Amino acid sequence: MPFQSRKDQFHLPIGMIYLDGNSLGPLPRAAADRVGRTMVDEWGDMLITGWNKAGWMAQPMALGDRIGRLIGAEAGHVTLGDTLSIKVFQALSAALAMTDRKVILSDSGNFPSDLYIAEGLIRAFDRDLELRVVAPEDVAAHITDEVAVLMLTQVDYRTGRLHDMAALTAQAQAAGIVTVWDLAHSAGALAVDVAGCNADFAVGCTYKYLNGGPGAPAFIYVAPRHAQTAAPVLAGWLGHDAPFAFEPTYRPGEGVARMRVGTPPVIQMAALEAAMDVWDGVDMTDIRDASITLTQRFIAGVEAACPQLELASPRDPQTRGSQVSFRHAEGYAAMQACIAHGVVGDFRAPDIMRFGFTPLFIDEGDVDAAVAVIARVMNEKLWDDPQFQARSAVT
Ligand SMILES: Cc1ncc(COP(=O)(O)O)c(C=O)c1O
Ligand SMILES: Nc1c(O)cccc1C(=O)C[C@H](N)C(=O)O
Numbered sequence: 001m002p003f004q005s006r007k008d009q010f011h012l013p014i015g016m017i018y019l020d021g022n023s024l025g026p027l028p029r030a031a032a033d034r035v036g037r038t039m040v041d042e043w044g045d046m047l048i049t050g051w052n053k054a055g056w057m058a059q060p061m062a063l064g065d066r067i068g069r070l071i072g073a074e075a076g077h078v079t080l081g082d083t084l085s086i087k088v089f090q091a092l093s094a095a096l097a098m099t100d101r102k103v104i105l106s107d108s109g110n111f112p113s114d115l116y117i118a119e120g121l122i123r124a125f126d127r128d129l130e131l132r133v134v135a136p137e138d139v140a141a142h143i144t145d146e147v148a149v150l151m152l153t154q155v156d157y158r159t160g161r162l163h164d165m166a167a168l169t170a171q172a173q174a175a176g177i178v179t180v181w182d183l184a185h186s187a188g189a190l191a192v193d194v195a196g197c198n199a200d201f202a203v204g205c206t207y208k209y210l211n212g213g214p215g216a217p218a219f220i221y222v223a224p225r226h227a228q229t230a231a232p233v234l235a236g237w238l239g240h241d242a243p244f245a246f247e248p249t250y251r252p253g254e255g256v257a258r259m260r261v262g263t264p265p266v267i268q269m270a271a272l273e274a275a276m277d278v279w280d281g282v283d284m285t286d287i288r289d290a291s292i293t294l295t296q297r298f299i300a301g302v303e304a305a306c307p308q309l310e311l312a313s314p315r316d317p318q319t320r321g322s323q324v325s326f327r328h329a330e331g332y333a334a335m336q337a338c339i340a341h342g343v344v345g346d347f348r349a350p351d352i353m354r355f356g357f358t359p360l361f362i363d364e365g366d367v368d369a370a371v372a373v374i375a376r377v378m379n380e381k382l383w384d385d386p387q388f389q390a391r392s393a394v395t
Helices: 029-053 056-071 084-096 112-124 165-174 255-259 266-279 284-305 331-340 364-379
Strands: 078-080 103-107 130-134 147-153 178-182 201-204 219-222 323-327 346-348 352-356
Touching: 029 056, 029 266, 056 078, 056 201, 056 219, 056 255, 056 266, 078 255, 084 112, 084 147, 084 178, 084 201, 084 219, 084 255, 103 112, 112 130, 112 147, 147 165, 165 178, 219 255, 284 323, 284 364, 331 346, 331 352, 331 364
Parallel strands: 103 130, 103 147, 147 178, 178 201
Antiparallel strands: 078 219, 201 219, 323 352, 346 352
């Protein structure tokens, strides 16, 4: 059955076509009330007892399971907290502790934070380690028995290029390599199957396709076979086996709960809980089918109307995530002009205009309307105006 849009469950500004849910998802309508109730009825009235009475302490694992369903994780093996950069640190450091090889293999399409975290860990570990960054299409050829950890983001944040997670994981594991997958641009966008792919570690954020709001906590998955042995380097008190025993020495908690660090962000989790309600009953294969229909329609429309835009994303939808990117030398100004005319995407240096497609709230009518605006902007050179050239700090 075709996927039924859930647009009515989101607050979307009138007159705006929002094609940036791949960076920051929109506000679920129920979230403001849910956050308000958490603040007044729980924080306000329960105060400290809210940790037990309102179940705040159990939320990271409970919400972890709801996210786990969308990424194909076994129940009880996903937890929430911190930012994604921190979760990358935790997964990569735990993966490195499982091997004495020296190379961390990643690709140039990975998000900078992931690469910076690897560089930082190399500086911090008293061990001979090397970060090897290769072109995305060359990863398979660099899987050798020198490699300790394969650390990849499944969907390239700039081009939308999609790695074959099952094939690369199998190839890496056959070579004795531990895998760490960043699902920031996959969770809620594709039918990910961490268990089926036999991934070792996976991490991701909840403020993009999952719509948990700016600053929503990240998630981490540890495969059940590693859950009782993975060694957290960021060993915080809430990842301890008995946090309220306040023991002076760390003992890892049960399974993935050891990847918890400190106090969970209760208010932000209330927003995420409302966002996860929208996902109830959604089948990720339906989302993926709908996403492919939308991205194919968008590419066909833009290419027909704007020959000056060069497709930067893979043409084959099976090798693309849920975003479409085009290159243009004036991409920054052109995107500002699109935004001023009601189509919100974003720009990634040096020349990428990026548009995200999120079937929960984007439908074919939105795609056609967006194409018409983009065609006007490009063909009438509406971007050729000083107001669109000045760069802001956050783009
Ligand atoms: C693939 C990827 N990894 C890591 C990050 C960093 O996430 P955070 O800012 O939540 O630490 C992002 C986005 O910012 C991302 O897209
Ligand atoms: N996390 C972000 C933020 O705090 C501010 C602005 C943008 C972001 C992003 O998520 C960037 C994003 N990872 C990207 O794909 O470009």
